[in-house]
Amino acid sequence: MLHKTIYFLGIFLITQLANCQLKEVNPPEYIKTINFKGNTAVTQLPVIRLGEPVVLEFDALNGDEEDYYYKIQHCNFDWTPSILAKSEYLDGFDNQRIRDYENSYNTLQIYSHYKLSIPNQFTRRLKKSGNYLVSIYNSYDELVFSRKFMIYEDKANVGIGMKRSRDIDFINEKQRVEIIIDPKSIQLNNPMQTVNTLVVQNNNLNTAISNLKPQYTVGNQLIYRYDKEASFWGGNEYLYFENKDVRAAATGVYRIDLQDLYHNYLYTNLQRSNLPYTYNPDINGNYLITNVNNADVSIESDYVWIHFSLRPNSDFDTNSTLFVYGNFNNYAVNETNKMTYDASKGIYMASILLKQGFYNYKYVTLSDGTLNEGAISGNFYQTENNYKVLVYYRDLGGRYDKIIGLGETTSINISN
Structure with missing residues (x-):
C-alpha cells in the first residue's frame, strides 16, 4: 500500500511540474547588465535560427569571483516544460560552470564580467527549434536568474502588415498586426489545432499576444486579419x-x-x-x-x-x-x-x-x-515600434512545438 501511495504521489508531482508555466526570474541587486543576444545587437530576447550561436553576458558587482552554472530547459509554446529528454534537444551537457569571466579593469566599481556562449565545448548544439529557458545558478545550486530565448527553423514565410485599429475609439492610439503564413516545404495539417502564433512588440514578452488562430486560408496560406485581438497600444518613442x-x-x-x-x-x-x-x-x-x-x-x-x-x-x-x-x-x-x-x-x-x-x-x-x-x-498610432511574429507548429502526434517561421517588421509604414 505504501509503495502504491509513493508511486501515485510521484506521478502527481511529475504531472504538476509538466503543467507548471516557467517564468523568467529577475536577478538580485548585485547582478547587473544582463546582455542576451544572438547575431544581432538586440538584447534580452534572442530569436535565432537553428544552428546559430547565442551569447549571455552579465556582471556580478559583489567582487567575490563566484562560480556560476547554467541549465537549459526546452519548453512548449505555453512555456510549460516539454516532454523531450535533455539528450533529444541538447548535444552534450549543461549544468556546467561558466568558465569565461574577467574582472573589471580601471573602474571605480569593481565587478566580474561573465560570458556564456552556446555552442561551447560542453554544450555543442541545441538540436530542436522551439522555446528555451536558460537558468543561472550559484555554487549552492540556488537560482540566480533566468532568461527566455527562441530557436526557429526557416520552413515558412511570415508576412506582416501594420494597420491602424478599426475601432474608431482607438484609431489614433493602437496599431494592428495582420499576418500571412506561407509554408515552404511542409504541409500544415489541421492548422486550427496545430498552429500557434506569438506576436511580440519591442522584444517585450510581457505585452505579447499569443495563440491567434487563422481566420481563413487561401491555398496553403494562413490569413490573420483580426482587429481587437491583434492590436497593441502604440505607445510613444522612448x-x-x-x-x-x-x-x-x-x-x-x-x-x-x-x-x-x-x-x-x-x-x-x-x-x-x-x-x-x-x-x-x-x-x-x-x-x-x-x-x-x-x-x-x-x-x-x-x-x-x-x-x-x-x-x-x-x-x-x-x-x-x-x-x-x-x-x-x-x-x-x-x-x-x-x-x-x-x-x-x-x-x-x-x-x-x-x-x-x-x-x-x-x-x-x-x-x-x-x-x-x-x-x-501617451499612445500614438504613428509611433515606430518593432514587431516579431513567431509561428509554432506541432503536427498530429508530435511531441513538441517547433517554431517554423519568423517574421519581423516595424510600424514606420503603418496604413489605414
Whole structure:
C-alpha cells in the first residue's frame, strides 16, 4: 500500500511540474547588465535560427569571483516544460560552470564580467527549434536568474502588415498586426489545432499576444486579419540618454558629480500623454554598452548612478506608482526602478546604477497589478515600434512545438 501511495504521489508531482508555466526570474541587486543576444545587437530576447550561436553576458558587482552554472530547459509554446529528454534537444551537457569571466579593469566599481556562449565545448548544439529557458545558478545550486530565448527553423514565410485599429475609439492610439503564413516545404495539417502564433512588440514578452488562430486560408496560406485581438497600444518613442564619457555631460545629461562613484543627473522629463506626437528616433527600448575611452567595453566601462526625474501634469494623481522601464532591466517593475514623489519639488525621482552606454527608457504606471505604458508617455498610432511574429507548429502526434517561421517588421509604414 505504501509503495502504491509513493508511486501515485510521484506521478502527481511529475504531472504538476509538466503543467507548471516557467517564468523568467529577475536577478538580485548585485547582478547587473544582463546582455542576451544572438547575431544581432538586440538584447534580452534572442530569436535565432537553428544552428546559430547565442551569447549571455552579465556582471556580478559583489567582487567575490563566484562560480556560476547554467541549465537549459526546452519548453512548449505555453512555456510549460516539454516532454523531450535533455539528450533529444541538447548535444552534450549543461549544468556546467561558466568558465569565461574577467574582472573589471580601471573602474571605480569593481565587478566580474561573465560570458556564456552556446555552442561551447560542453554544450555543442541545441538540436530542436522551439522555446528555451536558460537558468543561472550559484555554487549552492540556488537560482540566480533566468532568461527566455527562441530557436526557429526557416520552413515558412511570415508576412506582416501594420494597420491602424478599426475601432474608431482607438484609431489614433493602437496599431494592428495582420499576418500571412506561407509554408515552404511542409504541409500544415489541421492548422486550427496545430498552429500557434506569438506576436511580440519591442522584444517585450510581457505585452505579447499569443495563440491567434487563422481566420481563413487561401491555398496553403494562413490569413490573420483580426482587429481587437491583434492590436497593441502604440505607445510613444522612448526617451534616451548617453554617458559613454562619464566625465562630460552628453546627450540627456545636464550635471555630473563624483562621490564614491560617478553620478549623472538627467534632464527632468515632462509628461507627454497630452502633447502631440513628435517623431524621435529610438532603438525601441533597447540599450548598448559603449565607452568612448576604452577598447574593451565589457570590463573597462564603469558603473554610474543615473538620476531620473519626471514632472507630471498638475492634474496627475501623485498617489500613482511609477517605474523607469526598458530593456535594460528586462521590462521588470520592482523596487530597484521604482520612483518616489517629492511633493516640495513636484517631481518623481529614481536613482539606478547602470553601466556606461546608450539607453532607451520610459515611465510607466502600475495600478492593481495592471501596467500602463501610456499613462505618462501617451499612445500614438504613428509611433515606430518593432514587431516579431513567431509561428509554432506541432503536427498530429508530435511531441513538441517547433517554431517554423519568423517574421519581423516595424510600424514606420503603418496604413489605414
